[in-house]
Amino acid sequence: MKRFFLATALCACASLATAEEPVIYTTDESFDDVVFGLENAILDEGLVIDSVSHTGDMLERTKADVGGEVTIFTKADIYSFCSAALSRKVMEIDPMNVQFCPYDIFVAQQPGGQVMIGYRPFPAGEMQEVQLLLDGIARAAIGME
Incomplete structure (x- = not known):
């Protein structure tokens, strides 16, 4: 019985946790220009792009299959990469x-909207060094260095 209450309490606490808002910058640059800037900013840091998820294409391609009626993004890609040195450090x-x-x-554009570039924030402590890296890359991609 004691375990049941502990598990219930843990579930209740977990359900109260909310995700932080992403860090987002907007620009009047075209989606393709921002993607080009992002790719260069990542490479300029000496990093390798592991993968690119074409999330906007997937959402549009599967829209009818899942009963969707709204085009969420005209384009949306997510760039994944890592820093061996920084990852080891943290x-x-x-x-x-x-x-x-x-x-x-991520780089995304909603119909009729500006292009957005951003990332999920990291927790306080050592992960803030990673957040500074991502912030610098995102800002460099749109010329906000």
């Missing part, structure tokens, strides 16, 4: 920082 401090790797930056 994981030596706390091995559970593995949950944050690889790092992602």
Whole structure:
């Protein structure tokens, strides 16, 4: 019985946790120009792009299959990459920082809207160094250096 109450309490606490808002920058640049800037900014840091998820294409391609009627994004891609040195540094401090790797930056545009570039914020502590890296890359991609 004691375990049941503990599990219930843990579930209640977990359900109260809310995700932080993403860090987002908007620009009047075209989607393709922002993507080009992002790719270059990642490479300029000496990093390798692990993958690009074409989330906007997937959502549009599957819209009818799942009963959707709205075009959410005209384009939306998510770039995944990692820094071996920085990842090692933060994981030596706390091995559970593995949950944050690889790092992602998204570029998206909603119909009729500006292009957005952003990322999920990281928790306080050692992961703030990763957040500074992502912020610098996102800002460089749109010329906000």
